[in-house]
Amino acid sequence: MQPFTSHTGIAAPxxxxxxxxxxxxxxxxxRGLKEDYRAxxxxxxxxxxxGSEDPDFVLNKPQFRGAGILVSxxxxxxxxxxxxxxxxxxxxxxxxxxxxxxxxxxxxxxLQNGLLPVSLGSALGDQFIVRAVxxxxxxxxxxxxxxxxxxxxxxxxxxxxxxxxxxxRLLEGLDDIGLTLKHVDAVASWEARAQxxxxxxxxxxxxxxxAVKGVRE
Amino acid sequence: MQxxxxxxxxxxxRVAQRTDGRDLVYIDRHVLHELHAHHAFAQLQKQxxxxxxxxxxxxxxxxxxxxxxxxxxxxxxxxxxxxxxMREGCRTNGIRLFDVDDPEQGISHVVAPELGIVLPGATHxxxxxxxxxxxxxxxxxxxxxxxELAHILATQMMALKRPKSMRVQLDGRLAGGVTAKDVxxxxxxxxxxxxxxxxxxxxxxxxxxxxPIEQRMTLCNLNxxxxxxxxxxxxxxxxxxxxxxxxxxxxxxxxxxALQHWRRLPSDPGASFDREVSLDCTALEPQxxxxxxxxxxxxxxxxxxxxxxxxxxxxxxxxxxxxxxxLAPGMPLLGLPIDRVFIGSCTNSRLPDLQxxxxxxxxxxxxxxxxxxxxxxxxxxxxxxxxxxxxxxxxDAGFFxxxxxxxxxxxxNGDRGAPGERCVSTTNRNFENRQGxxxxxxxxxxxxxxxxxxxGRIADARALTPGMA
Numbered sequence: 261m262q263p264f265t266s267h268t269g270i271a272a273p274x275x276x277x278x279x280x281x282x283x284x285x286x287x288x289x290x291r292g293l294k295e296d297y298r299a300x301x302x303x304x305x306x307x308x309x310x311g312s313e314d315p316d317f318v319l320n321k322p323q324f325r326g327a328g329i330l331v332s333x334x335x336x337x338x339x340x341x342x343x344x345x346x347x348x349x350x351x352x353x354x355x356x357x358x359x360x361x362x363x364x365x366x367x368x369x370x371l372q373n374g375l376l377p378v379s380l381g382s383a384l385g386d387q388f389i390v391r392a393v394x395x396x397x398x399x400x401x402x403x404x405x406x407x408x409x410x411x412x413x414x415x416x417x418x419x420x421x422x423x424x425x426x427x428x429r430l431l432e433g434l435d436d437i438g439l440t441l442k443h444v445d446a447v448a449s450w451e452a453r454a455q456x457x458x459x460x461x462x463x464x465x466x467x468x469x470x471a472v473k474g475v476r477e
Numbered sequence: 478m479q480x481x482x483x484x485x486x487x488x489x490x491r492v493a494q495r496t497d498g499r500d501l502v503y504i505d506r507h508v509l510h511e512l513h514a515h516h517a518f519a520q521l522q523k524q525x526x527x528x529x530x531x532x533x534x535x536x537x538x539x540x541x542x543x544x545x546x547x548x549x550x551x552x553x554x555x556x557x558x559x560x561x562x563m564r565e566g567c568r569t570n571g572i573r574l575f576d577v578d579d580p581e582q583g584i585s586h587v588v589a590p591e592l593g594i595v596l597p598g599a600t601h602x603x604x605x606x607x608x609x610x611x612x613x614x615x616x617x618x619x620x621x622x623x624x625e626l627a628h629i630l631a632t633q634m635m636a637l638k639r640p641k642s643m644r645v646q647l648d649g650r651l652a653g654g655v656t657a658k659d660v661x662x663x664x665x666x667x668x669x670x671x672x673x674x675x676x677x678x679x680x681x682x683x684x685x686x687x688x689p690i691e692q693r694m695t696l697c698n699l700n701x702x703x704x705x706x707x708x709x710x711x712x713x714x715x716x717x718x719x720x721x722x723x724x725x726x727x728x729x730x731x732x733x734x735a736l737q738h739w740r741r742l743p744s745d746p747g748a749s750f751d752r753e754v755s756l757d758c759t760a761l762e763p764q765x766x767x768x769x770x771x772x773x774x775x776x777x778x779x780x781x782x783x784x785x786x787x788x789x790x791x792x793x794x795x796x797x798x799x800x801x802x803x804l805a806p807g808m809p810l811l812g813l814p815i816d817r818v819f820i821g822s823c824t825n826s827r828l829p830d831l832q833x834x835x836x837x838x839x840x841x842x843x844x845x846x847x848x849x850x851x852x853x854x855x856x857x858x859x860x861x862x863x864x865x866x867x868x869x870x871x872x873d874a875g876f877f878x879x880x881x882x883x884x885x886x887x888x889x890n891g892d893r894g895a896p897g898e899r900c901v902s903t904t905n906r907n908f909e910n911r912q913g914x915x916x917x918x919x920x921x922x923x924x925x926x927x928x929x930x931x932x933g934r935i936a937d938a939r940a941l942t943p944g945m946a
Binding site for chain 1: 558559725909
């Protein structure tokens with residue numbers, strides 16, 4: 261995973277609540293295993309019916325084309341668990357999402373991929389939205405995970421909260437599986453314990469097949 | 478210390494605390510589907526990691542499979558690469574796959590409980606947000622993304638922050654023609670699409686105890702639509718009876734021992750929850766969505782609300798939804814002309830769902846101009862429905878009777894509506910463009926969907942089938 265320390269970039273305001281993953285990364289008609297995540301991002305909102313770009317959509321406006329920060333409302337990333345809704349952000353150079361709040365699974369998917377989810381809460385979120393709209397892409401914001409601060413035009417630095425564990429994981433770009441495999445002994449002993457306490461959990465056997473096999477043996 | 482059902486399952490399955498403070502929670506049953514699996518298999522291969530417990534891992538082809546009779550890998554061309562990659566990954570990693578032509582193929586959330594793969598008190602993970610459907614049999618299930626899927630394959634655990642607990646108390650008794658779907662939509666309307674965020678929800682109360690297992694699954698299925706991390710119902714005698722003798726459940730003496738354990742799992746009297754919500758179900762009527770998120774709900778006799786009269790935070794979204802849905806404030810939902818009806822998905826595709834719909838439809842015809850389809854939740858459900866003659870009822874009425882899969886819920890298999898169509902759907906999300914570009918989705922129960930197909934308009938099944946109410 262790509263570590264995250266700090267990002268300086270244009271902040272694009274997409275001021276709605278409950279932006280869902282069907283909007284962020286729609287399931288398109290034709291696709292294969294190697295998807296074009298860059299084209300996928302907000303595909304329906306970005307394009308008109310004839311396929312041309314909708315100039316009114318925020319990420320299509322000239323000042324926000326290279327935006328590295330997306331600013332939004334409550335419950336960002338609601339809906340399906342599709343990770344393409346995170347990959348499509350990264351494919352477009354977006355490294356930070358500043359929202360009032362995030363849907364649980366989407367936030368987990370962000371942390372897995374080094375996309376920084378900054379939850380500001382309602383009041384602070386509203387204030388920051390005003391700043392991002394006023395900045396209108398003319399000057400960048402810096403989001404620093406080390407100091408947990410957002411700085412930029414239109415006011416003083418904004419401090420944000422993030423659980424220490426999530427912060428460390430992003431800063432160090434830790435390999436999630438590697439981190440867990442340090443506990444491999446604990447897993448083995450848990451499995452042994454479960455085998456005694458609730459053996460049915462450690463076996464998922466098709467009783468019909470077992471019966472057939474038994475006859476053959 | 479008084480413990481909740483969730484506490485008991487979590488504490489038993491907590492293997493260790495990781496150095497970053499997350500709990501490592503053991504996953505007893507892991508079920509994959511083809512939309513995510515190939516990414517995860519590729520990731521493991523790249524990292525030269527093995528699947529820790531292929532014997533506790535299962536896979537189903539559901540999201541992209543065609544529903545057309547006689548289907549194969551290529552009937553839906555945009556699904557074939559996913560289907561083949563899944564097959565190959567399962568073969569390489571020794572995972573039991575319910576393939577396209579398997580007699581027990583179906584939607585993961587339908588297949589896992591009906592085969593007894595998930596059990597009360599077991600933990601379960603699926604790379605899909607509707608994983609908690611199986612909470613209906615008392616399992617603790619988590620939806621996840623692709624990276625977490627790879628993590629579970631490699632470690633058989635999820636690294637989670639312990640969620641908070643919430644109890645939704647459902648009092649009273651459901652009236653005839655009112656089902657878990659209506660209850661769920663009403664709860665989501667009350668607490669909002671993020672109302673249960675960060676919480677594991679236990680559904681409890683008198684209305685739950687009389688609710689059939691399939692309906693409990695419908696209720697738990699929709700838990701994510703209010704943002705819940707997971708949702709479950711304590712297993713009881715009805716659950717045990719439902720699960721007994723299913724092929725993957727423990728057999729003989731081991732079943733008896735498991736049963737003893739499962740009886741100790743319900744929340745202790747006096748156990749405390751971080752949040753409590755209650756709903757009296759007695760006066761509830763069938764519910765239907767009017768908008769573009771699952772909280773935009775009214776009773777079937779209700780009218781489209783005036784966005785200006787809603788609380789300020791909901792106004793903008795409501796105004797936008799009224800526009801997308803081509804409605805106007807004050808319009809009644811009943812009588813609204815429709816173009817399409819879909820009965821299916823992990824929410825409402827089990828045998829009793831199809832039975833209720835068939836009872837409404839029997840001897841009637843789908844209204845002219847309405848495209849109506851039924852897609853059973855699994856090939857087993859399809860077979861059972863056919864044995865009961867339900868397919869004839871649907872076909873005779875003019876319904877398409879499909880092969881099992883996720884189908885039009887998200888349209889990942891190419892089953893979609895045409896632009897501008899109004900669709901009454903038994904699925905879980907009425908998001909813009911989800912069931913097809915500019916398709917206008919109204920979420921409702923199988924009974925409401927069936928009645929609407931016959932009427933050609935949004936209809937109350939109780940009016941059509943007087944015996945129901």
